[in-house]
Amino acid sequence: MAPKLPINISTFSxxxxxxxxxxxxxxxxxxxxxxxxxxxxxxxxxxxxNRLLEMGKKVYFITNNSTKTRDELVEKAKTMNFNVGMxxxxxxxxxxxxxxxxxxFNKKVYIVGSSGISKxxxxxGLKHVGVGPDVMNGTIVSLVKEQFKPDPEIGAVIVGFxxxxxxxxxxxxxxxxxxxxxxxxxxxxxxxxxxPNFVVPGTGAIxxxxxxxxxxxxxxxxxxxxxxxxxxxxxxxxxxxxKFLMIGDRLNTDILFGKKNNFQTLLVETGVHKIDxxxxxxxxxxxxxxxxxxxxQVPDFYISSLGDLFNNYD
Numbered sequence: 430m431a432p433k434l435p436i437n438i439s440t441f442s443x444x445x446x447x448x449x450x451x452x453x454x455x456x457x458x459x460x461x462x463x464x465x466x467x468x469x470x471x472x473x474x475x476x477x478x479n480r481l482l483e484m485g486k487k488v489y490f491i492t493n494n495s496t497k498t499r500d501e502l503v504e505k506a507k508t509m510n511f512n513v514g515m516x517x518x519x520x521x522x523x524x525x526x527x528x529x530x531x532x533x534f535n536k537k538v539y540i541v542g543s544s545g546i547s548k549x550x551x552x553x554g555l556k557h558v559g560v561g562p563d564v565m566n567g568t569i570v571s572l573v574k575e576q577f578k579p580d581p582e583i584g585a586v587i588v589g590f591x592x593x594x595x596x597x598x599x600x601x602x603x604x605x606x607x608x609x610x611x612x613x614x615x616x617x618x619x620x621x622x623x624x625p626n627f628v629v630p631g632t633g634a635i636x637x638x639x640x641x642x643x644x645x646x647x648x649x650x651x652x653x654x655x656x657x658x659x660x661x662x663x664x665x666x667x668x669x670x671x672k673f674l675m676i677g678d679r680l681n682t683d684i685l686f687g688k689k690n691n692f693q694t695l696l697v698e699t700g701v702h703k704i705d706x707x708x709x710x711x712x713x714x715x716x717x718x719x720x721x722x723x724x725x726q727v728p729d730f731y732i733s734s735l736g737d738l739f740n741n742y743d
Contacts, residue, residue, distance in 0.1 A: 462700020473736025536584025
């Protein structure tokens, strides 16, 4: 049976919205496209989150963005008046560092990414190289024969968002990964960023490029993969899964992650995906597509903006 369109929370009566909010205890919310867009808060998102906290809900900010540390993300959230502390903030840069720590890894890491990753590695005592520009100078022959001297201490490659991504970085990452014992970690696989009128390639584009030439698949930390639960939510996850609500703007990361864990799911239309994309997915399923991941991208509920959540509550 094909899934139905999600329920629009805005149509709920006062009693319905109260009953629904009472049905969950733990909220996992994406950040970019849900709470803010880049450095601009989305209207009333802080008011809604803070009110949910006042009601006794546990709220976790979960971002696939690897460019900032947890500290930096908490600082950003606090400047927008979100009442969040370190215990409520989870980033993929943090998860990548914790993953290597759990593996008892003690070698050096080659990073295709930003300082968010390098700083989190510093916090777990791991050496690293690679952050910053690495431009192509000369020919491929000179790069291979003269410029690139592989570091024998490298035992892992972490790939995150890197605005300085280049051919030399791709070649170095793939060369290190040519050793099958080298650990291959990706922070996330988001294809693009939520920016109107432009296509800004996301981490997924970089990961795919390196996976292709390395002929290997990365272990992915971010949504929709479950390392988040394995590393951070070992105790929380013991609750009834329907007591969790996952809020997000991306069907193939946020909503898919929630559905795979049997959480309640809420799509907000302030980021990447809108309700028409959900209808497209339902049409695909009705036309015979049996991909389970596709069916799991249909949320339970949707709303135009998180800031509207309490409109019918009072």
